[in-house]
Amino acid sequence: MSSSSGDEGDLDLYAILGVDKSASPNDIKKAYRKLALIHHPDKVPEDQRPEAEVKFKAIAQAYEILSDEEKREMYDVHGMAAFDPSRGGGHGAHGANMDDIFAAMFGMGGMGGMGGMPRRPKRSPDEEQPYKVTLEELYKGKTVKFAAEKQVVCRQCKGTGAKENVKPNKCERCKGRGLVEAYQSIGPNMARQVVIPCDHCSGSGMHYKEKDRCKKCKGKRTCKETKALELYIPPGSMQGDRIVLEGEADQLPDQAPGDLIFHLVEEPHDVFTRIGHDLSADLNVALIEALSGFSRVVVKHLDGRGIHINHPRGKVLRPGDVLKVPGEGMPVKKSDMKGDLYLVVKIEFPEDGWLQDDSQYDALAKLLPPPAKPLEAEEIDDVEYESGADIQEMGAHQGDPRYGNEWEDDDDDEGAGPQCATQ
Numbered sequence: 001m002s003s004s005s006g007d008e009g010d011l012d013l014y015a016i017l018g019v020d021k022s023a024s025p026n027d028i029k030k031a032y033r034k035l036a037l038i039h040h041p042d043k044v045p046e047d048q049r050p051e052a053e054v055k056f057k058a059i060a061q062a063y064e065i066l067s068d069e070e071k072r073e074m075y076d077v078h079g080m081a082a083f084d085p086s087r088g089g090g091h092g093a094h095g096a097n098m099d100d101i102f103a104a105m106f107g108m109g110g111m112g113g114m115g116g117m118p119r120r121p122k123r124s125p126d127e128e129q130p131y132k133v134t135l136e137e138l139y140k141g142k143t144v145k146f147a148a149e150k151q152v153v154c155r156q157c158k159g160t161g162a163k164e165n166v167k168p169n170k171c172e173r174c175k176g177r178g179l180v181e182a183y184q185s186i187g188p189n190m191a192r193q194v195v196i197p198c199d200h201c202s203g204s205g206m207h208y209k210e211k212d213r214c215k216k217c218k219g220k221r222t223c224k225e226t227k228a229l230e231l232y233i234p235p236g237s238m239q240g241d242r243i244v245l246e247g248e249a250d251q252l253p254d255q256a257p258g259d260l261i262f263h264l265v266e267e268p269h270d271v272f273t274r275i276g277h278d279l280s281a282d283l284n285v286a287l288i289e290a291l292s293g294f295s296r297v298v299v300k301h302l303d304g305r306g307i308h309i310n311h312p313r314g315k316v317l318r319p320g321d322v323l324k325v326p327g328e329g330m331p332v333k334k335s336d337m338k339g340d341l342y343l344v345v346k347i348e349f350p351e352d353g354w355l356q357d358d359s360q361y362d363a364l365a366k367l368l369p370p371p372a373k374p375l376e377a378e379e380i381d382d383v384e385y386e387s388g389a390d391i392q393e394m395g396a397h398q399g400d401p402r403y404g405n406e407w408e409d410d411d412d413d414e415g416a417g418p419q420c421a422t423q
Helices: 013-017 025-038 046-066 069-083 098-106 135-140 287-292 358-367 410-414
Strands: 127-133 142-153 179-187 190-197 222-233 242-245 260-266 273-275 278-286 294-300 306-311 322-325 341-348
Touching (some): 013 025, 013 046, 025 046, 135 260, 222 260, 287 341
Parallel strands (some): 127 260
Antiparallel strands (some): 142 222, 273 278, 294 306, 322 341
């Protein structure tokens, strides 16, 4: 520590975490994680707990200052005097909230009372699940009524788990906190520390003898109950939209109930493809229609309506042409607007041998435009060909990275760079 860091009696926060003054924020975070787990009061024998609590608070204080860029700079210049009001400092790092620090690092409360156990959450977890919907249902909207089985706070004991006027005993397993620490696997040879309700007291922190337990919930504090719920999907809803039923998740004693959340999953459709508020569909037309026009229903919409199109003679349709029908896409939620419908032309050509004799071919040739002038070459080879080939097989198993869209241009990810000029 340089002389500018303050008095000789100042704490050396870098030494507490065991890192150099030049340590990166990530190094400081890793050091804190390691030391916090080693010196956590719950990880040491009972007789060592007071000393561990002192060390743990010092480690947390060091991290609280050194993990904050502004506080770290002040500490490097003025030492701990920067955080001591009696010495002119204005930032009370000594009053750092251990719960907030530990929650940020481990996803739980910090000291929260002797033993370092976390504070009980004030709200039970939300419950989320997918809900499959058809494109028709998303177009027209849908109301679903269903019976949901959920846990509710026992009405007989009001969530205590005991008979009336029974004196509880503190749970020995969780020491009356209602929560215990456990390790959860997050990958091969990897685990993280999590906090779960104590299974011995069902999270109440109190334990009752079997004869003193509530007869209805058997001391579990909650009971199963079936409730009628209604799920409303507005017209125009999209893949991934969240439908929230507030307060309809399982209830837990002493906590506000979480929400029941449905994530909409759009099922594939046989006719339509959706992107945003727009729809697309194939427009299958016969060769005669492509050449001479038509007037007919071309597709049945999601609400059962037939979409009729008049295509005039003289305007030839070609494979891949796209016709846009404004206002016939998906509804836009909470408005009277709709997206557009895009019809992609697919020409249905006749089957092989549909003309019977040469006179019919001659008659057709007189009706259609003449072919292009034949190409000329000095040398000509007559070749055999295979019909019905698959263009996706082009370049297969030949080692060219362009096969199967495997070709990657490094410049694509870095924005537009210098381009080679065409000579």
